[in-house]
Structure formats: C-alpha cells, structure tokens
Amino acid sequence: MRRFVLIAVPYLWLVALFLIPFVIVLKISLSDVALARPPYFPQLDLSAGWEGLTSFFAELDFENFWFLTTDDLYWKAYLSSLQIAFASTVMTLLVGYPIAYAMARAAPEWRPTLLMLVILPFWTSFLIRVYAWMGILSNEGLLNQLLLWLGAINEPLTILNTNTAVYIGIVYTYLPFMILPIYSALERMDDSLLEAAEDLGCSRLSAFWLVTVPLSKNGIIAGCFLVFIPTIGEFVIPSLLGGSGTLMIGKVLWEEFFSNRDWPVASAVAVILLLILVIPIILFQRNEQKQREAEG
Amino acid sequence: MTQHVFAPWNDPGEKPLIQFRNVTKRFGDFTAIDDLTQDIFEKEFFALLGPSGCGKTTMMRMLAGFETPSSGQIFIAGQDMAKIPPNKRAVNMMFQSYALFPHLSVWDNIAFGLRREGKDKDTIAARVEEMLRLTRLSKFAKRKPHQISGGQRQRVALARSLAKAPKLLLLDEPLGALDKKLRQDTQFELMDIQEKTGTTFVIVTHDQEEAMTVASRVAVMDEGRIIQVATPAQIYEAPNSVYVADFIGDVNIISGRAKPTGDKVATQWAESQPDILGTTTTQFDAGQEIHFAIRPEKVAISTEEPQDAANKLQGKVLDIAYLGNISTYHVELPTGHVIKAQTANTRRLSRRQITWEDPVWISFTDTAGVLLER
Numbered sequence: 055m056r057r058f059v060l061i062a063v064p065y066l067w068l069v070a071l072f073l074i075p076f077v078i079v080l081k082i083s084l085s086d087v088a089l090a091r092p093p094y095f096p097q098l099d100l101s102a103g104w105e106g107l108t109s110f111f112a113e114l115d116f117e118n119f120w121f122l123t124t125d126d127l128y129w130k131a132y133l134s135s136l137q138i139a140f141a142s143t144v145m146t147l148l149v150g151y152p153i154a155y156a157m158a159r160a161a162p163e164w165r166p167t168l169l170m171l172v173i174l175p176f177w178t179s180f181l182i183r184v185y186a187w188m189g190i191l192s193n194e195g196l197l198n199q200l201l202l203w204l205g206a207i208n209e210p211l212t213i214l215n216t217n218t219a220v221y222i223g224i225v226y227t228y229l230p231f232m233i234l235p236i237y238s239a240l241e242r243m244d245d246s247l248l249e250a251a252e253d254l255g256c257s258r259l260s261a262f263w264l265v266t267v268p269l270s271k272n273g274i275i276a277g278c279f280l281v282f283i284p285t286i287g288e289f290v291i292p293s294l295l296g297g298s299g300t301l302m303i304g305k306v307l308w309e310e311f312f313s314n315r316d317w318p319v320a321s322a323v324a325v326i327l328l329l330i331l332v333i334p335i336i337l338f339q340r341n342e343q344k345q346r347e348a349e350g
Numbered sequence: 351m352t353q354h355v356f357a358p359w360n361d362p363g364e365k366p367l368i369q370f371r372n373v374t375k376r377f378g379d380f381t382a383i384d385d386l387t388q389d390i391f392e393k394e395f396f397a398l399l400g401p402s403g404c405g406k407t408t409m410m411r412m413l414a415g416f417e418t419p420s421s422g423q424i425f426i427a428g429q430d431m432a433k434i435p436p437n438k439r440a441v442n443m444m445f446q447s448y449a450l451f452p453h454l455s456v457w458d459n460i461a462f463g464l465r466r467e468g469k470d471k472d473t474i475a476a477r478v479e480e481m482l483r484l485t486r487l488s489k490f491a492k493r494k495p496h497q498i499s500g501g502q503r504q505r506v507a508l509a510r511s512l513a514k515a516p517k518l519l520l521l522d523e524p525l526g527a528l529d530k531k532l533r534q535d536t537q538f539e540l541m542d543i544q545e546k547t548g549t550t551f552v553i554v555t556h557d558q559e560e561a562m563t564v565a566s567r568v569a570v571m572d573e574g575r576i577i578q579v580a581t582p583a584q585i586y587e588a589p590n591s592v593y594v595a596d597f598i599g600d601v602n603i604i605s606g607r608a609k610p611t612g613d614k615v616a617t618q619w620a621e622s623q624p625d626i627l628g629t630t631t632t633q634f635d636a637g638q639e640i641h642f643a644i645r646p647e648k649v650a651i652s653t654e655e656p657q658d659a660a661n662k663l664q665g666k667v668l669d670i671a672y673l674g675n676i677s678t679y680h681v682e683l684p685t686g687h688v689i690k691a692q693t694a695n696t697r698r699l700s701r702r703q704i705t706w707e708d709p710v711w712i713s714f715t716d717t718a719g720v721l722l723e724r
Contacts (some may be wrong), residue, residue, distance in 0.1 A: 249416055250449035252436045254514070255466030264462075268453045348496075 056251045065129060077329075083321035084114040093318050118322035128306065128323065135303040138217070138292075139285040142224040149225055150232030154273075155266075157233070158240035169237070172230050177181065182323070185292050191219050191295070194283065215297030223291040232277035240266070240272030272317055272345045279338035303327055355515045356566060357581075358391035360573035365428070367392045367518065367550055368413065373422035375574075382408040383420070384574035395544050397561035399597070400571035405556045409571075410520050413552065414443045418655070418656035421720045426700040427517060433684040437466075442516040445524040445601075450495040456506050457482075463514045481509040484543060501532050508540075512547060522552040525560060560599050569582050570594045571637040586645075593724050600678075602649065602689050604642045608634035615721055617642045622687045627716040630632055634721065651679050652711050653703060659713035665689065667708045672699070679704065681712050 096113040099106040122128045157168045175183060190196045193216040194197035198210040213219050243266065251261035267274075289304030296302070303323065310320035357362040366389035375383040382405045385667070390396045392530045398406035412424060415436035424431045426441065442463070450459050460481050463472045482488045490498050495506065506525065511519055524540070525533045541564050544551050546699040555561050561568045562582040569579045578590045591594035592603055604626060606619030616625035616632050619642070626642050634640060656662055668688060671679040672695075681693045691712050695702075704710060 242451060244447060246445045246447050246449040247451060249414075249436070250451075251441070251462070252416075252444055253414060253441075253443045254510070255437045259436055260466070265451060271453075323613035 055148040078320045079324055081114070082317050083118055083325050084116065085318045086113075086117065087316050087318050092317065093315050098344045109291040114202055118318045119233060119259050119317060119326070122322055122326065127302075131301050131303045131306045135286050135288075136330075138220065138300075138302060139282050139288075141286055142221050142228070143278050143282045145221060145226055145270070150229055150277065151236055151270075151274070153229075154233045154236035154270075157237050158243070165241070172233050172237075176230070180215050180227070181290065183227070184290060187219070187223055187226065187295060188214060190262070191222065214295065217296065217300055218303075219297075220297040220300050223295045224281075224285055224288065227291065228281040232281040234347040235276040235280065236270055243269050272341065276338070276342045276345075277343070279334055283331055283334055283338070286331060356393070356613070358394070359389065364391060364401065366390060367394075368552075369425040370409075370422075371425070373412070373419045373424060375405075375412065375417060376420045377693075379535055381574050383412070383419070384537045386574070386576060387578055388569065388579065389549065392550055393548055395541065395553070395564055395566045396573060397422040397565035397568045398552065399558060399561040399568050400556065401597075402556060404571040406571050407572040410443070410522055411555050413484060413518065414441055414520055415439050422452075440514075440517040442514055443520040444511040444524050446526060448495075448503050448504060448527075450510070452495055452505055455494055456490050456498070457504055458543055459495070460505045460510045460513050461509065465515070469664060481513050484546070485509040492683075500527055501536065504528060504536065507588060508543070509676050512549065513584040515547070516549065517526060518550045518552065521551060523555055524553065525555075527563070533560070534563075540564055544720050562598070570696065572598055574595075574718055579723050582681070588720060589643065589722070592641050592643065592722055595722065599644050600690060602644050602646065604687065604689075605713075606640060606642070607636075608635055608638045608640040610634055614648070614716060615640070617721070620683075620687075622684070623663065623685060624659065624661075624718075628719050628721045632721065632723070634723075637714060638723075641724070642724040643722055644714060646678055646690040646692035647676075648718040649689060650713050651681065651691040651693060651704065653708065655711050656713040660716035662711055662713040664709065664711055665706060667710055670704075671705065674708070678704075679710070681710060 082094055085096060086096040087093060096110050098110050102109075115267040143336045153172075155171075157165060160168055187209075192198075193210040193212065193214070195214070197213070198207075201207045202210065213222075247265050247269070248261050251265045252258070256264060287304045287307075288302060289308055292305050293308065296305075307320055307323045307327070310316050310323060314320075360493060368388075368390040369371070370386050370388045371388045373383055374381065379657055386404075386405075386409070398409060400406050408417060412419055413431075414428070415431065415434060420431065424440070432441065448605045451462065454462065457478055461474050464477055469477075478491075479488070482491055485501065485508055486511060487505055490502055490506075495503055508524070521540075524534055528536060537560060540551075544564075551564075553561070553564060557686070562585075567579055568585050569576045569583055570585065571577065572593055578585060578594045580588070585594065585598055589598065596603065604617065604619050606617040606626075609618055609625060611615040612629075613629070614627050615630055617640055618625050621699045628642055632703050650659075665683040666683040668680055668682040671678040671680070674695070676692055676694055679693070681691055683687050683689065684704065689712055
C-alpha cells in the first residue's frame with residue numbers, strides 16, 4: 055500500500071500537469087475555430103448523454119493539421135527553428151566546453167566558486183537578463199559604444215533584431231545547461247589517465263582527443279540535448295532580440311494564439327512541435343540510461 | 351660449476367642504464383629529492399622503499415618525465431633526459447590507480463601505445479595477443495576495465511605498459527590495491543615476467559616484504575635521500591643505520607658507548623648489566639656512541655642459564671605474541687629495556703615451557719647483531 059502511494063504521487067502529478075493538458079490541447083487542435091468563448095467548437099456536452107458524445111467525436115477532424123501543410127510558413131518555421139536550435143547548440147558547445155574544461159582543471163578550492171558563478175545568473179529573472187541584452191546590443195547600446203570608442207568601427211553595427219542577436223541570446227541563456235553536465239563528466243576524470251596517455255606516446259593534444267573527449271562524451275550529449283530541446287520551442291529570445299526576419303515556431307505559435315486567436319491551429323502547431331521534440335527526448339533518455347548502466 | 355650471480359653494480363666495467371647525478375627536486379619550500387646520485391643497471395629489478403613522503407614517487411615521476419629536476423641531471427642509456435617529454439621516452443609506467451582507459455576494451459587499452467607508434471595493424475595485433483598470453487588475459491580481451499576484477503585490471507595495466515617493450519618499466523605501488531594472497535602470487539608473476547622480457551624494472555613501494563621479495567636491489571629512502579642501497583639480504587643482515595634496520599623487519603636496538611676489545615667491540619649500555627659483545631669491520635673509538643641492533647629471531651630464549659653464549663641477559667617475560675608458526679617473546683630486563691626474542695613453534699602450544707611473568711635468559715652469539723654508528 056505504501057509503495058502504491060509512493061508510486062502514485064509522481065504519476066498523479068504527471069497525469070494532472072502533463073497528460074490532461076496535452077489531451078485538452080490535442081482536442082482543441084482537432085476542433086474548428088469559432089467566434090465564441092472559448093474560441094473553438096465543438097464543446098463536449100455531457101448532459102446530452104451518449105448522443106452528445108458521439109456527435110462531439112463526429113465533429114473532430116484533422117483539418118487544422120491539413121491547413122499547416124498548405125501554408126509554407128509553418129514548415130519553414132519548423133525547419134528554421136531546427137536550424138537555429140542546431141546552430142546555437144553547436145555554438146553553445148564550442149563556448150561551453152572550454153569553460154567546463156577550465157573549471158574542471160582549476161584548483162579544487164576554486165571549483166565551488168566557479169560553479170556558483172555559472173549558476174548565479176539563474177537568480178535573476180530570465181526576462182530581465184534578456185532585456186539587459188537589448189541594452190547591450192542595440193544601436194546606442196554598450197557594445198556599439200565601446201567599439202566606437204575603441205575606434206574599431208565608424209558607425210554602429212546593427213545587431214539587435216537580427217539572427218545574430220538571437221544566437222547571442224540563446225548561447226548566453228543556455229550556456230549553464232551545457233557547462234554543468236560537461237563539467238561533471240570532466241571533474242570525475244582521473245588525471246592519471248592523461249599521464250598514462252602521454253606515457254604511452256600521446257602528445258598533449260592527442261591525449262585530449264583520445265581520452266578527455268571520449269570520457270566527456272556523455273556530458274557533451276546531455277548538454278547538447280539540454281540546449282537543443284528547449285531552444286526549438288524558444289519564444290522569448292526570438293521575439294525580444296530577433297527581428298521580423300527571425301522565423302521560429304515558438305513565435306508563430308504565439309501569434310496564432312494571441313494575435314489571430316486561432317486556438318485550433320495554434321494547438322495543431324503545438325502538437326506537431328511536441329512530436330518533433332519526442333525524438334531528441336527519447337534519444338536523450340536513452341543516453342542517460344546507457345550512462346547509468348555503464349556506471350552501474 | 352660456478353653459478354653466475356647477477357650483480358652488475360659490482361662490476362666497474364658495466365655501464366648503468368639510469369644515472370641520477372646530484373638530482374634535487376623542490377616543490378616550493380619542500381625538498382622532495384635532496385642531492386641524489388644513484389646508478390641503476392640494465393635488467394635490474396630496483397625497489398625504492400620508504401615511508402610516504404620520502405621522495406620515492408617523485409624519483410619515479412622524474413624518470414617518467416612528469417617532473418623535471420630542479421637541479422642535477424638524469425641520464426637514461428647515456429642520454430640526458432632534461433628536455434625529453436614523457437611521450438618521447440622509451441620508458442613506460444604502470445600507475446598505482448592502473449589508469450586504464452574506461453572507454454576502451456582490454457584489447458584496445460593494450461594496443462593504445464602501439465597505435466601511437468603508427469605500426470601496421472598486423473604487427474599491433476600480434477603484439478597485443480602476445481601480451482594477453484603473457485599476462486593470461488586472452489579470455490578478457492573484449493571486456494571493458496569495469497567488467498574485470500582488480501587482479502585482472504592490474505595485469506592489463508602491466509600488459510599495457512610492457513606492450514611497447516620499453517627499456518625501463520616503472521611500477522608505482524603496483525600491488526597496493528590487491529589483497530595479501532593475490533599480492534604474493536602477483537609478486538612472483540612480476541619477477542617471472544621481468545625475467546622473461548629482460549626489461550629493467552623500477553618499483554616504488556612502502557611494503558618492505560614486497561621490496562624484499564621482488565627486487566635485485568633495494569634502496570631505502572628517507573626525506574629525499576637514499577639511506578642505503580643493497581641486495582635484500584644485505585639490507586636485512588647488514589643495515590648501515592638504525593633507520594634502515596628499524597624500517598626493514600623487526601629489530602632490537604640497544605644504545606650505549608663503544609669499548610673496543612681486541613677484534614671485538616663491547617657495548618656498554620647499562621651499569622648493572624654485562625657489556626654486549628659484537629663483531630664489526632668498522633673502527634669505533636672508545637666511548638663513541640654506538641647502537642647494537644639484533645633481529646628477534648637471532649635471540650634465543652631459555653629458562654636455564656645458557657652455558658657457552660657470548661652474550662646472555664636475564665629478564666622476565668612481559669608479553670607473548672603467538673603467530674602460529676612462530677612466537678615472539680617480549681622480555682623485560684631489569685633496566686626496563688624490552689628485548690624481543692623469536693622462536694619457531696616446533697612444539698604444540700600446550701607444551702610450551704615459557705609463560706607470562708616467567709624469569710628467563712636471553713642469549714645470542716657475538717656475530718648475531720650489527721653495530722651501528724647512527
């Protein structure tokens with residue numbers, strides 16, 4: 055009985071906060087848009103009994119999903135989201151790995167402080183931090199002023215409201231998610247492995263490629279997924295830092311929902327997004343499990 | 351037929367493989383190696399023995415190239431090693447933690463060094479198979495390090511460090527992680543492999559029994575200096591200092607003043623007690639401070655006064671340590687000194703004649719002990 059209760063708690067949590075909302079979204083995605091409140095049709099009328107139920111299901115169709123294929127805005131948005139997510143994951147890795155490496159190689163008494171510095175930004179609101187980037191990247195912003203003062207440029211660079219700003223924002227925001235798993239993999243590594251590699255004829259660089267990188271592989275994979283998965287659906291960063299040319303599915307979703315008030319199409323977009331995300335999530339889970347088994 | 355004794359260190363014509371020349375190594379204020387000069391010869395099994403912090407690991411790491419001397423020079427096969435990085439040395443090391451690559455199989459671990467040399471596939475495969483056979487690991491070639499036992503891991507580490515056929519193999523506490531039984535078996539295995547491959551081995555250990563078993567010569571170290579280098583038998587029978595005598599095995603030390611009498615030296619150690627007679631080749635001045643060291647197994651114990659013993663002392667049994675095959679009697683002398691005497695238990699325990707509080711005689715010949723200056 056006790057065991058049952060213990061297992062039931064997380065399941066109830068998942069059912070209430072994930073499965074039920076998902077079923078509602080799925081239902082809306084199969085409905086039609088209506089000028090009413092809520093802005094879709096049909097609604098389930100339980101008082102009509104069995105007949106009400108059958109007519110409710112008869113009204114549901116895949117029209118909205120079909121609509122998504124007719125307008126190329128949607129698949130372009132999906133594709134561009136994947137592209138941006140992929141590119142920014144690679145960039146985050148390139149920035150994050152050296153940081154994680156330096157942290158893991160730092161003197162042990164410094165490590166907690168460095169770790170703290172990585173986590174510290176989370177203590178401030180995410181929105182405020184993105185707004186701060188607007189202040190830095192705008193035409194009259196800190197970065198341009200600095201570059202002008204240094205004489206590196208003659209007129210301000212347009213960074214804000216471009217894809218570059220979006221990349222900067224994403225790399226900045228998700229960097230800790232990349233650093234932490236890589237750091238934890240590197241920190242556990244025995245230094246004598248590198249000495250052994252050198253002893254057996256490796257140069258420093260080849261020891262890094264043949265020993266350090268393979269041993270931090272799980273951290274790299276985990277970090278990449280932790281950046282890639284949320285970035286695909288990212289909305290705040292492209293809408294605040296990106297321009298009209300930045301096409302991301304999160305932004306499209308938001309516009310369908312709040313500007314067009316077309317809840318059914320917005321729901322269909324969300325359902326497809328979820329299906330796209332399921333693949334990397336499964337891969338991520340499998341990597342985690344493999345790692346646990348290897349350590350087991 | 352004369353048996354050939356392996357002792358290149360006694361042959362002035364022999365050229366040493368390794369030469370330490372006035373090597374000093376400092377870490378900040380701490381001096382790990384203090385002006386050390388030592389030769390090690392080809393095919394030797396050389397043991398560096400000492401307590402932790404005595405500098406033995408630093409000496410080994412300097413040979414591997416992980417540390418560079420603060421001053422002095424190290425030569426391997428006549429070549430000054432100062433500017434040569436670890437990956438360019440014909441020296442391989444077996445690490446204390448084994449340092450096996452966890453992401454590679456046993457086979458790939460052993461092949462790791464060979465692949466770096468850029469040898470062709472068949473040569474590598476043949477060499478790896480040979481190493482697997484030598485260390486009896488053929489069955490485990492495909493396993494990952496975490497899927498094999500501690501003893502097998504130790505053999506993989508050995509196979510990996512031997513695969514490149516180094517001139518010199520360094521072993522850092524190679525058997526530290528194994529239990530006693532396995533450790534003893536592995537010691538003989540190590541000696542066997544050393545003999546088969548003809549490689550020079552330098553082993554670092556804090557276990558004196560291990561050093562005595564495997565080594566052709568043992569260097570006893572303390573505070574960055576080598577106190578004595580000799581064969582295991584010499585180290586045990588003829589230590590050059592109280593430190594060495596005390597570090598290797600069990601010993602009774604009696605300190606006193608020297609009184610040369612003819613070809614013997616007597617040690618005056620207590621007013622009410624007879625002087626202890628010993629033989630020595632060293633010259634001692636009368637009245638000089640002297641330490642008489644004698645191993646417990648060379649001290650006889652009896653209830654009756656022994657007749658023709660050069661040295662005999664009377665005391666009382668304080669304690670008996672029964673170890674099965676042998677017993678160690680702690681005999682307290684009237685002066686308060688406690689002398690350990692060891693006898694083999696040739697009789698059953700129930701027929702033991704001596705027990706606690708018994709008045710006994712301990713005796714030893716005048717050649718049983720050694721006289722030490724310091």
